[in-house]
Amino acid sequence: xENVEQHPSTLSVQEGDSAVIKCTYSDxxxxxxxxxxxxxxxxxxxxxxxRSNVGxxxxxxxxxxxxxxxxxxxxxxxxxxxxxxxxxxxxAKEDFGNEKLTFGTGTRLTIIP
Amino acid sequence: xxxVTQSSRYLVKRTGEKVFLECVQDxxxxxxxxxxxxxxxxxxxxxxxxxxxxKEKGDIPEGYSVSxxxxxxxxxxxxxxxxxxxxxxxxxxxxPGPVYEQYFxxxxxxxVT
Numbered sequence: 001x002e003n004v005e006q007h008p009s010t011l012s013v014q015e016g017d018s019a020v021i022k023c024t025y026s027d028x029x030x031x032x033x034x035x036x037x038x039x040x041x042x043x044x045x046x047x048x049x050x051r052s053n054v055g056x057x058x059x060x061x062x063x064x065x066x067x068x069x070x071x072x073x074x075x076x077x078x079x080x081x082x083x084x085x086x087x088x089x090x091x092a093k094e095d096f097g098n099e100k101l102t103f104g105t106g107t108r109l110t111i112i113p
Numbered sequence: 114x115x116x117v118t119q120s121s122r123y124l125v126k127r128t129g130e131k132v133f134l135e136c137v138q139d140x141x142x143x144x145x146x147x148x149x150x151x152x153x154x155x156x157x158x159x160x161x162x163x164x165x166x167x168k169e170k171g172d173i174p175e176g177y178s179v180s181x182x183x184x185x186x187x188x189x190x191x192x193x194x195x196x197x198x199x200x201x202x203x204x205x206x207x208x209p210g211p212v213y214e215q216y217f218x219x220x221x222x223x224x225v226t
Contacts, residue, residue, distance in 0.1 A: 043217025105155035
């Protein structure tokens with residue numbers, strides 16, 4: 001089955017700086033890669049996703065890049081703000097017939113004011 | 114807005130008790146999922162269901178069972194709770210298909226003593 005590794009496990013950045021979280025996956029059949037954000041006391045919420053036919057996707061201050069050859073994808077947050085402090089999870093989905101998402105182990109991002 | 118609700122935010126049970134965790138979604142989603150979240154291990158899938166009375170094992174089904182008698186409700190059952198089942202339990206729902214968002218409930222923090 002799919003295996004997703006996520007790094008780093010914790011990340012602290014100064015407010016206004018950029019943050020990058022990286023994930024690798026094992027199954028070349030995976031074709032959908034979402035990122036979820038979990039704020040304190042809440043369930044995870046989708047913030048951005050990318051499909052395997054796209055190399056990069058942006059939504060305001062967040063972007064995701066995908067390298068299918070190397071089997072890795074990354075989340076980039078620019079101009080970080082205190083409300084970006086949360087736990088972030090990457091995930092991968094194997095194929096069209098499989099409803100399962102395989103999640104990474106999470107990154108706790110702390111924005112230092 | 115999609116809403117996924119879980120019956121309890123916090124639950125304390127004794128070893129050997131039978132425990133029921135209930136999840137209800139209000140958006141007529143076919144898919145429902147149960148995960149457990151542990152520090153350093155991310156989100157691990159216990160069971161999921163893609164239709165009423167249908168269920169499939171996830172990555173860590175041992176010690177758990179599920180029930181889905183109605184489309185909107187998905188129950189997780191711990192037949193005989195053990196201390197190693199102390200964890201945060203998250204329920205999610207989604208539409209079927211290759212690209213979809215999972216909507217999560219707020220979670221139930223279960224402590225087994």
